[in-house]
Amino acid sequence: MFNTIINILWIAFQILIGYNLALPIVIFVLHSILPKRKVSVKNASNNTEADYAIIVTAYEQTHTLPPVIDSLLKLQYGNFLIYIVADKCDVSNLKFADERVIVLRPPETLASNTRSHFYAIKNFKRPHDRLTIIDSDNLVEPDYLSQLNVCFNEGYVAVQGERKAKNMDTTYACIDAARDIYYHFYDGKILFEVGSSATLAGSGMAFTVKLYKECLEHLDVTGAGFDKVLQKEIITRNYRIAFTNKAIVYDEKTSQSDQLVKQRARWINTWFKYFIFGFQIIGLGIRRFNWNQFLFGFILLRPPLFIFLILSVFLMGINLFISPFMAVLWLIGFALFVIGFFLALLLSPTDKRIYQALTGIPKFIFFQVLSLLKAKNANKHSVATQHFHDKKIEEIKE
Numbered sequence: 001m002f003n004t005i006i007n008i009l010w011i012a013f014q015i016l017i018g019y020n021l022a023l024p025i026v027i028f029v030l031h032s033i034l035p036k037r038k039v040s041v042k043n044a045s046n047n048t049e050a051d052y053a054i055i056v057t058a059y060e061q062t063h064t065l066p067p068v069i070d071s072l073l074k075l076q077y078g079n080f081l082i083y084i085v086a087d088k089c090d091v092s093n094l095k096f097a098d099e100r101v102i103v104l105r106p107p108e109t110l111a112s113n114t115r116s117h118f119y120a121i122k123n124f125k126r127p128h129d130r131l132t133i134i135d136s137d138n139l140v141e142p143d144y145l146s147q148l149n150v151c152f153n154e155g156y157v158a159v160q161g162e163r164k165a166k167n168m169d170t171t172y173a174c175i176d177a178a179r180d181i182y183y184h185f186y187d188g189k190i191l192f193e194v195g196s197s198a199t200l201a202g203s204g205m206a207f208t209v210k211l212y213k214e215c216l217e218h219l220d221v222t223g224a225g226f227d228k229v230l231q232k233e234i235i236t237r238n239y240r241i242a243f244t245n246k247a248i249v250y251d252e253k254t255s256q257s258d259q260l261v262k263q264r265a266r267w268i269n270t271w272f273k274y275f276i277f278g279f280q281i282i283g284l285g286i287r288r289f290n291w292n293q294f295l296f297g298f299i300l301l302r303p304p305l306f307i308f309l310i311l312s313v314f315l316m317g318i319n320l321f322i323s324p325f326m327a328v329l330w331l332i333g334f335a336l337f338v339i340g341f342f343l344a345l346l347l348s349p350t351d352k353r354i355y356q357a358l359t360g361i362p363k364f365i366f367f368q369v370l371s372l373l374k375a376k377n378a379n380k381h382s383v384a385t386q387h388f389h390d391k392k393i394e395e396i397k398e
Contacts, residue, residue: 014315014326016301020308021333023298024186024340031190050152052080052145053128053209057116058136059087062094064252065136072134073098077145081125085116113226114216121213132206137252139166140204147247148206154242157211158234160188161204161247165351173253174357175364178345179305180251181354185344187299188243196295197234197241200227204249211239225270232277232300236284240292271304278302306365309337 054072058065065084072082082101086094088109096103104123110116117133132148134140141147144161151159162184165177187199205227215233216226234241278300285294302308316330345354 017308017311017315018330018333019298020302021312021337023302024190024344025336027186027190027194027295028340028343031194034194049077049079050129050149051126052077052206053120053124053131054080054082054134055117055120055131056082056084056134056136057087057113058084058089059111059116060089061136062086062089062091065094068134068136068138069096069101071139073100074142075140075145076142080145081128083120083123085110085120087111087116112220112222114219114221117212118217121209128209130206131209131212133203134249135203135251137166138163138203139250141248144247144249147244150246151242151244152206152208156242157208157239158241159206159247160198160200160241160243161206161249162188162243162245163201163204163249163251165253166250167253168351168353168357171357171360172364174351174354175360176253177351178354178358180253181348181350182305182341182344184243184245185348186340189245191295191299192240192243194295196292196299197231197239198243199296199299200231200241202227203251204247206247225274228270228274228277228300232274232281235281235293235296238288238290238292268304268307275301275303306369309365310369 056065056068056072065086069082069084080100084094084101084103086103086105088111089105091103091105094103102123102125104120106116106119110119117131121131130148130152132145148159148161163180165173165180168174168177183199183201189198192198211234212230215230215237219229221229231241278297280297281293281300282297284290285292285297303311312330312333316327316334319327319330
């Protein structure tokens with residue numbers, strides 16, 4: 001009896017890890033054979049220009065803000081205001097002639113994305129219809145807001161745009177960009193088009209102000225991962241998060257190893273903190289017969305790529321000695337993952353430098369293992385990623 005229980009637990013553990021290797025291909029096949037599903041939408045907006053609040057959060061650093069604001073002021077859109085929340089920042093040099101830019105300097109350190117967002121909301125100059133969140137290192141395409149409107153006008157109340165790499169100056173940055181392409185393809189485009197929701201990426205996302213306040217106003221989310229909490233609140237309210245690869249935000253990729261370790265440590269900490277949401281949402285989807293919630297829950301259970309890849313190698317190695325048949329199944333799983341990974345790159349606009357950088361993946365994974373060792377106390381180190389790329393540009397100009 002004891003041996004039977006151990007065997008069941010062993011098989012269950014392998015399934016829990018192994019399904020992550022095949023899930024992207026399974027969803028891709030569903031996407032290929034099923035008609036594109038859309039839930040019915042109510043109270044769809046008309047084509048008038050909705051009023052946007054663009055919230056740009058900065059923590060300690062402000063040197064990246066001028067190009068961000070310059071990019072936003074070039075938006076081909078007439079109805080928006082930009083709110084810079086400069087938390088724990090020296091704002092003496094933040095001077096903008098355009099009256100659409102409002103600089104907010106909280107009197108006390110907030111050290112939280114959501115606190116910064118709600119500080120902006122409480123200081124809105126007018127009652128905006130929608131808000132979009134932009135990081136202090138982002139740039140946007142001129143039609144960013146217009147492309148978001150396409151989804152809002154279909155009746156969606158939450159939209160995730162596509163984040164593309166702003167810099168590919170190092171191997172780390174290129175591999176980080178490849179990771180973004182992979183996730184945007186499967187967790188954005190494909191997931192949304194098979195009837196579920198796109199995952200939120202932290203920036204380049206937009207919501208009705210009403211929904212954002214409804215989801216997070218009653219919570220005080222600290223540390224990394226506010227987007228995890230937000231997407232859980234949205235999905236459990238029976239909404240879908242739309243995805244558009246035409247609303248483009250350029251995001252700075254990690255370019256230095258110490259930067260990579262600190263950032264990934266926070267992300268890993270976030271997954272361990274919030275992966276339980278996956279079980280909750282799967283259960284909700286089963287009870288409500290809700291495809292959106294059911295499928296999205298499985299996505300939330302997935303560990304960071306390097307964790308389930310390392311565990312998969314470990315499990316395949318064990319099975320080489322105790323069950324050659326299972327080892328073969330693991331090998332097939334790896335093959336499916338590799339096929340799925342390259343499908344994402346091949347079916348997306350992918351810079352040739354990204355392909356050239358893929359040989360650096362083992363080293364990239366090594367630094368993420370270091371991140372895992374620091375994950376427990378990750379949020380104590382910093383609440384924001386240090387940006388070096390723009391500083392490098394400034395040094396060159398000087």
